[in-house]
Amino acid sequence: MTLQQLQYIIAVDRFRSFAKAADHCGIAQPTLSKMIAKLEEELDVRIFDRTSRSVEPTSTGSRIVRQAVKTVQEAARISEIVADTRQGLSGAVRIAVGPSIAPYLLPGFIRVFGAECPEVDLTVEEMRLEGMMEALERGAADIAVATAGHASGEILEIPLYEEPFWVYLSEGCRRRLPEFTPEQLSHESMWVMKEAQCLRESAFSFCKARETGRRVYEAGNIDTLVRVVDENGGFTIIPEMHLPMLGDRQRANVRPLSGDCLSMRRVSLYIRHDYVRERMLNSVAAAMMKVIPRRMLDQALLRGPIRL
Amino acid sequence: MTLQQLQYIIAVDRFRSFAKAADHCGIAQPTLSKMIAKLEEELDVRIFDRTSRSVEPTSTGSRIVRQAVKTVQEAARISEIVADTRQGLSGAVRIAVGPSIAPYLLPGFIRVFGAECPEVDLTVEEMRLEGMMEALERGAADIAVATAGHASGEILEIPLYEEPFWVYLSEGCRRRLPEFTPEQLSHESMWVMKEAQCLRESAFSFCKARETGRRVYEAGNIDTLVRVVDENGGFTIIPEMHLPMLGDRQRANVRPLSGDCLSMRRVSLYIRHDYVRERMLNSVAAAMMKVIPRRMLDQALLRGPIRL
DNA sequence: ATCTTTGCATAGATTTAATCTATTGATATG
DNA sequence: CATATCAATAGATTAAATCTATGCAAAGAT
Numbered sequence: 172m173t174l175q176q177l178q179y180i181i182a183v184d185r186f187r188s189f190a191k192a193a194d195h196c197g198i199a200q201p202t203l204s205k206m207i208a209k210l211e212e213e214l215d216v217r218i219f220d221r222t223s224r225s226v227e228p229t230s231t232g233s234r235i236v237r238q239a240v241k242t243v244q245e246a247a248r249i250s251e252i253v254a255d256t257r258q259g260l261s262g263a264v265r266i267a268v269g270p271s272i273a274p275y276l277l278p279g280f281i282r283v284f285g286a287e288c289p290e291v292d293l294t295v296e297e298m299r300l301e302g303m304m305e306a307l308e309r310g311a312a313d314i315a316v317a318t319a320g321h322a323s324g325e326i327l328e329i330p331l332y333e334e335p336f337w338v339y340l341s342e343g344c345r346r347r348l349p350e351f352t353p354e355q356l357s358h359e360s361m362w363v364m365k366e367a368q369c370l371r372e373s374a375f376s377f378c379k380a381r382e383t384g385r386r387v388y389e390a391g392n393i394d395t396l397v398r399v400v401d402e403n404g405g406f407t408i409i410p411e412m413h414l415p416m417l418g419d420r421q422r423a424n425v426r427p428l429s430g431d432c433l434s435m436r437r438v439s440l441y442i443r444h445d446y447v448r449e450r451m452l453n454s455v456a457a458a459m460m461k462v463i464p465r466r467m468l469d470q471a472l473l474r475g476p477i478r479l
Numbered sequence: 480m481t482l483q484q485l486q487y488i489i490a491v492d493r494f495r496s497f498a499k500a501a502d503h504c505g506i507a508q509p510t511l512s513k514m515i516a517k518l519e520e521e522l523d524v525r526i527f528d529r530t531s532r533s534v535e536p537t538s539t540g541s542r543i544v545r546q547a548v549k550t551v552q553e554a555a556r557i558s559e560i561v562a563d564t565r566q567g568l569s570g571a572v573r574i575a576v577g578p579s580i581a582p583y584l585l586p587g588f589i590r591v592f593g594a595e596c597p598e599v600d601l602t603v604e605e606m607r608l609e610g611m612m613e614a615l616e617r618g619a620a621d622i623a624v625a626t627a628g629h630a631s632g633e634i635l636e637i638p639l640y641e642e643p644f645w646v647y648l649s650e651g652c653r654r655r656l657p658e659f660t661p662e663q664l665s666h667e668s669m670w671v672m673k674e675a676q677c678l679r680e681s682a683f684s685f686c687k688a689r690e691t692g693r694r695v696y697e698a699g700n701i702d703t704l705v706r707v708v709d710e711n712g713g714f715t716i717i718p719e720m721h722l723p724m725l726g727d728r729q730r731a732n733v734r735p736l737s738g739d740c741l742s743m744r745r746v747s748l749y750i751r752h753d754y755v756r757e758r759m760l761n762s763v764a765a766a767m768m769k770v771i772p773r774r775m776l777d778q779a780l781l782r783g784p785i786r787l
Numbered sequence: 788a789t790c791t792t793t794g795c796a797t798a799g800a801t802t803t804a805a806t807c808t809a810t811t812g813a814t815a816t817g
Numbered sequence: 818c819a820t821a822t823c824a825a826t827a828g829a830t831t832a833a834a835t836c837t838a839t840g841c842a843a844a845g846a847t
Contacts, residue, residue, distance in 0.1 A: 172482060172554060172557065173481055173482055174482055177557075188823080188824095189824055189825095190822090198806070198807090201826075204826090205805080205825090205826090209805095214557070214558065215561070222814095223824095224814070224815060226823095226824085230564075231560065231564040234560050234755070234787070235560055235561070238553065238557045239557065241553050241556075242553040242554045242556075242557070246482075248546050249522070249550070250480075252546055253522045253543070256538075323631070324632010324633045324634070325632045447546065479542075483834090496795095497794070497796095506835070507836055507837080508794085508795075508796095509796075509835085509838095510835050511795095512795060512796060513796085513834080513835085514834080529794090531793095531795095531842070532794080532843075
């Protein structure tokens with residue numbers, strides 16, 4: 172059994188024609204016929220039924236083809252490993268980022284990564300959590316950035332940073348509660364973001380922890396949310412990296428959240444567990460680490476590069 | 480890149496010697512040297528450092544070797560698929576069964592499977608849940624039987640049967656509660672099994688559902704448990720397939736559990752998601768299905784064979 | 788310091804097997 | 818019944834995997 176033979180049966184399965192498959196593989200049709208006959212002989216099993224006018228895999232054949240695809244993919248990863256260790260990183264990388272993280276991370280990341288790895292074809296897409304995980308599993312994305320705790324059998328998680336939450340109070344709130352304590356918030360309305368599942372989870376946990384069951388409204392992005400709070404009273408939870416985006420007047424409305432429960436969100440990188448491009452991953456992580464304030468960064472990541 | 484070359488580098492990595500590796504592969508040493516040089520040239524990367532007196536993989540080299548092992552394993556599965564479809568199933572299969580299921584399933588299963596697949600080298604091991612899953616992942620077991628709900632990324636779950644629970648009452652209970660209703664059990668002590676995690680989970684759920692926080696003791700096997708109940712009063716939960724094992728006098732102490740919440744346990748087969756021996760799996764499942772009462776069997780399984 | 792041993796690399800011959808072109812044979816289609 | 822289509826076969830050719838014999842460098846022994 173050779174990798175080439177496996178590629179041949181994959182082609183025949185795909186084109187349902189020896190001639191077309193041979194053409195696709197860049198060999199003559201008799202060669203393909205012979206190679207497949209040889210594999211069938213070696214395995215002592217019929218892989219394709221050649222009835223007149225059509226080539227169909229046998230039931231065992233289609234299972235063999237499926238396994239052949241897997242095998243060839245694993246072999247291809249060897250070349251990926253090599254490409255990954257090359258000086259002057261190149262190739263493509265596709266990154267998915269959650270909506271509550273993208274605005275703070277992406278602008279800086281794209282600039283830094285673009286400068287450091289100009290040869291890499293970078294694709295960045297903002298998507299929601301479920302979409303990200305599904306894209307990773309399908310192989311439609313290489314690396315995802317989302318809140319921690321969503322690893323699974325297929326998906327490997329690498330802690331990236333921990334970001335404190337702050338409270339954004341309306342002016343009314345702020346005047347009423349000059350000496351701010353978290354417990355007092357139970358009596359105010361809380362606003363949360365709609366799209367950002369991760370932020371919402373955190374916010375709801377916070378809300379629950381405070382035993383608040385008050386009115387909760389949802390906005391599509393944090394800037395809007397802040398303006399809603401400005402105009403309607405109440406408060407919202409915002410991640411620390413949003414602070415630089417606030418205007419001077421708004422910044423006065425921000426208060427830290429005391430360091431106990433749920434005042435942080437942990438953000439991780441996610442990759443398929445069989446992703447092999449170690450250097451690519453480390454270049455991506457390094458660029459992100461230049462954008463994220465150092466004190467938030469995960470300790471393990473600061474100590475040294477990620478090893479696959 | 481050929482599968483053979485991959486096997487060669489795996490051998491060199493293993494023996495840390497070209498000569499020994501060549502011997503192991505059944506080829507001459509210069510052939511091995513050349514083949515490895517060729518692969519290194521094709522990938523344009525050094526895989527092994529040949530310093531005097533020792534052969535060591537480079538850092539990229541050991542990543543390549545690791546990936547090569549994976550690739551060769553996937554290729555080997557093609558032969559497994561073929562072996563699996565052969566008439567007259569053969570080869571080996573290793574099955575792990577939980578302690579609360581084994582006594583009812585195994586005696587009959589071993590007899591039936593042994594009769595139907597005499598060529599198969601069967602290993603059956605009784606182990607606890609965590610051990611089973613770990614053994615499956617390591618590849619130390621091929622098929623596991625345990626209560627439902629323990630699938631994960633690596634592990635695929637196939638529903639096998641649903642088994643009603645019965646209540647075993649002590650004679651005292653039975654005399655005191657001739658007109659038995661589940662709610663009344665809240666006032667009696669419940670006994671549960673120690674080793675059988677799955678049974679215990681079910682029992683505790685039952686207990687919780689009844690809002691009972693009463694004294695709970697643990698035994699090592701169900702026969703002991705039944706005797707504990709006989710001598711100490713109270714009750715226990717036993718799976719239906721245990722009923723035939725009770726003596727005549729004991730059978731009078733058994734009552735059905737009303738059909739609502741948690742009166743069943745669901746039992747599943749588990750395999751690694753990349754287990755390829757479809758026919759083996761179906762032969763195993765078929766033998767189990769002959770042992771398990773038909774009305775308990777999973778509908779999907781009754782409709783047709785398992786497809787991988 | 789020199790000789791021997793150990794172990795991988797190189798050279799050239801040999802065998803194996805992959806591939807090509809030309810042709811045949813079987814089977815639908817007009 | 819002729820023709821077109823498509824895979825299989827035959828025989829020649831080329832590529833590549835493997836072999837034996839030898840070279841060459843480094844570590845140990847004399």
